[in-house]
Amino acid sequence: MSTTQDTIEALAQREYKYGFVTDIEQEFAPPGLNEDIIRFISAKKGEPDWLLEWRLKAYRHWTELYEAKGEPQWAFLPYGYGPIDYQAISYYAAPKQRPESMDEVDPELLRTYEKLGIPLEEQKWLAGVAVDAVFDSVSVATTFKKELEKHGVIFCSFSEAVRSHPELVRKYLGSVVPHTDNFFAALNSAVFSDGSFVYVPKGVRCPMELSTYFRINAAQTGQFERTLIVADEGAYVSYMEGCTAPMRDENQLHAAVVELVALDDATIKYSTIQNWYPGDEKGEGGIYNFVTKRGKCQGHNSRISWTQVETGSAITWKYPSCILQGDNSMGEFYSVALTNLRQQADTGTKMIHIGKNTKSTIVTKGISAGQGHNSYRGMVKILKGAENARNFTQCDSLLIGDRCGAHTFPYIEVKNKTARMEHEASTSKIGEDQMFYCQQRGIGLEDAISLIVAGFCKEVFRELPMEFAVEAQKLLSVSLEGSVG
Amino acid sequence: MLEIKNLHASVEGKEILKGVNLKVGAGEVHSIMGPNGSGKSTLASVLAGRDGYEVTAGQVLYKGKDLLEMEPEERACEGVFMAFQYPVEIPGVGSVQFLTAALNAIRKHRGKEEYDALEALTLFREKLKILHMSDDLLGRSVNEGFSGGEKKKNEIFQMAVLEPSLAVLDETDSGLDIDALKVVADGVNALRGPKRAMLVITHYQRLLNYIVPDYVHVLVDGRIVKTGDKELALHLEEHGYTWAGERALADAAGSKA
Numbered sequence A: 001m002s003t004t005q006d007t008i009e010a011l012a013q014r015e016y017k018y019g020f021v022t023d024i025e026q027e028f029a030p031p032g033l034n035e036d037i038i039r040f041i042s043a044k045k046g047e048p049d050w051l052l053e054w055r056l057k058a059y060r061h062w063t064e065l066y067e068a069k070g071e072p073q074w075a076f077l078p079y080g081y082g083p084i085d086y087q088a089i090s091y092y093a094a095p096k097q098r099p100e101s102m103d104e105v106d107p108e109l110l111r112t113y114e115k116l117g118i119p120l121e122e123q124k125w126l127a128g129v130a131v132d133a134v135f136d137s138v139s140v141a142t143t144f145k146k147e148l149e150k151h152g153v154i155f156c157s158f159s160e161a162v163r164s165h166p167e168l169v170r171k172y173l174g175s176v177v178p179h180t181d182n183f184f185a186a187l188n189s190a191v192f193s194d195g196s197f198v199y200v201p202k203g204v205r206c207p208m209e210l211s212t213y214f215r216i217n218a219a220q221t222g223q224f225e226r227t228l229i230v231a232d233e234g235a236y237v238s239y240m241e242g243c244t245a246p247m248r249d250e251n252q253l254h255a256a257v258v259e260l261v262a263l264d265d266a267t268i269k270y271s272t273i274q275n276w277y278p279g280d281e282k283g284e285g286g287i288y289n290f291v292t293k294r295g296k297c298q299g300h301n302s303r304i305s306w307t308q309v310e311t312g313s314a315i316t317w318k319y320p321s322c323i324l325q326g327d328n329s330m331g332e333f334y335s336v337a338l339t340n341l342r343q344q345a346d347t348g349t350k351m352i353h354i355g356k357n358t359k360s361t362i363v364t365k366g367i368s369a370g371q372g373h374n375s376y377r378g379m380v381k382i383l384k385g386a387e388n389a390r391n392f393t394q395c396d397s398l399l400i401g402d403r404c405g406a407h408t409f410p411y412i413e414v415k416n417k418t419a420r421m422e423h424e425a426s427t428s429k430i431g432e433d434q435m436f437y438c439q440q441r442g443i444g445l446e447d448a449i450s451l452i453v454a455g456f457c458k459e460v461f462r463e464l465p466m467e468f469a470v471e472a473q474k475l476l477s478v479s480l481e482g483s484v485g
Numbered sequence B: 001m002l003e004i005k006n007l008h009a010s011v012e013g014k015e016i017l018k019g020v021n022l023k024v025g026a027g028e029v030h031s032i033m034g035p036n037g038s039g040k041s042t043l044a045s046v047l048a049g050r051d052g053y054e055v056t057a058g059q060v061l062y063k064g065k066d067l068l069e070m071e072p073e074e075r076a077c078e079g080v081f082m083a084f085q086y087p088v089e090i091p092g093v094g095s096v097q098f099l100t101a102a103l104n105a106i107r108k109h110r111g112k113e114e115y116d117a118l119e120a121l122t123l124f125r126e127k128l129k130i131l132h133m134s135d136d137l138l139g140r141s142v143n144e145g146f147s148g149g150e151k152k153k154n155e156i157f158q159m160a161v162l163e164p165s166l167a168v169l170d171e172t173d174s175g176l177d178i179d180a181l182k183v184v185a186d187g188v189n190a191l192r193g194p195k196r197a198m199l200v201i202t203h204y205q206r207l208l209n210y211i212v213p214d215y216v217h218v219l220v221d222g223r224i225v226k227t228g229d230k231e232l233a234l235h236l237e238e239h240g241y242t243w244a245g246e247r248a249l250a251d252a253a254g255s256k257a
């Protein structure tokens, strides 16, 4: 008879089904990081001088940080990680053929996205979702652009935004995450290659879900994308990103920056399903996911909501945060992070309350299986002027098996006495009783675990756009998959 | 239907079942009574295949197959159902989702087409109606925040949906008010039929007024010490288990002599 323990062991040997490599002619920058490389990237993209200058400034700052103390060391990563050789990475990789329209997109690329479950032909895709597909360093296609233009919504690759809407990019780039913010933000600012840009004009409710699908394909490269979303007064937009990468023994670096700006009465919902290659059970390979995401609720009554489902990557270091500057603004963070195999995740959020009557909600669900280590790190800061600020934090951890770990590092700083804070936390082991109950009703062990885990994550899943909630649940099952017996 | 032969089982190295013999034919209802700690739930757990119960000797045949060889979910798919003495809460897992998963797992196992969400829901509503139960529970997570009685009724509802061949009810009547007791009894009686069998574990003769058993067995210290009909239950209520135990010992002594 197979026991629960066997299944738990088997969980650690799940297959990663997005691990294939696309064979396509690509153009690379030579490995290495220096001012010439940055000029090369900037020239490739035909960027204006101000942007090149901005990159160089960031690069110089990064160099200082690198020489002073290198990467930040405060994350809880008990297995550590090998040194990252920044000079061995190629900072630019792009398919050789550059299509002008969707009809010219390399069929091999279309097939890649099809295999990933993201068909780029508009008629095949879920109605009501527009996709920007980023392949290594560049955006290869954006769907439904025409439809969106009718509503005045700009949705395009970052490079294109620099060309066609330089005034918007220049106004907001770095306004939420300055290049001096942290080591990886500085690196990204210097070498970022592509990403998505969204602008929703005053009073417009974006008529469809927007989404970007990030794919790392080439070896010895990293992905350094930059996303900027601006919701003007009274606008609403829901945006979603997904990510995968091939299986490789080497580690690859992903250092993205995402900036969100919500003006008066605007709402931005940002959802992530992160499924980068996690490495194997010995901890070989996998993506190093060092990401800076931050939103600014700049206007009054604005709202930014982050929802993330993080199942991939060897290391996840990411804290989608909200600066609640406008009065009555609201920040939310809903997170599911799953670590299996020898994955390590240190993830959470920062909620900075500046305006009056600002509210924040944090709900996190950490699931640790295999030999995974999962840490919640969160900061809630109530500044002096933030009258009547409120925060609710709930962080729950679920352990599957006894070789994994769950950790929480909450930080609270309150400078205004009218603040109201609530904090709840729990850690539990997946119940043998619950599993037996499911089995006694005919449900197999693996399905039972998926069911119980999905139940544990329910409060987060229900925040996802409908189209993706089902996907997220499936992904979680796959991430927990193994053969019984 | 079910044949238990000289079953010995231990938990954490301690022998709890010390040679249980029991034969349950199709269409029969057997009641098992016995003092606290005598091994009734242990017997149910062994039949359902719970982890941690080690069978050290004996055999259990179910429809002619070796039951002890099967995984717990396989037993369930083959038609073994257990109503738990302490039903478990599964937070966040909707009752409908859970029961649909169970129903379809069983249907799939039997080579039947799976139900879609609507078909399943229709079936659930129908069963609730027959049981005179409110469909509030469909909107809630499995047993989460249910009262003790509601949990027990939920077990009967699940049983009604899954239509098992062999149902083992572990003290489903404990802690129920009189109306709930009727719900449970009606549920069990509705399921009674020539192709089904039931093992009803209880402490109270009261239940047996509603579910009239064909046989009553008394389990004391891991052995069945007495078997009779429903009159035995009445007698037990009056004289207690010690009486049954002593009688059994006396009988054993008598037969040896």
Ligand SMILES: Nc1ncnc2c1ncn2[C@@H]1O[C@H](COP(=O)(O)OP(=O)(O)OP(=O)(O)O)[C@@H](O)[C@H]1O
Binding pocket: B011, B012, B016, B034, B035, B036, B037, B038, B039, B040, B041, B042, B043, B052, B085
């Ligand atoms: N998991 C366990 N660990 C240790 N002892 C156990 C375990 N399960 C059962 N036992 C012991 O086995 C014996 C029989 O328990 P069981 O639950 O089968 O009794 P029961 O007849 O169902 O009693 P009750 O009428 O109180 O429900 C008891 O002494 C009990 O303490």
Ligand SMILES: [Mg+2]
Binding pocket: B040, B041, B042, B085, B170, B171
């Ligand atoms: Mg019991």
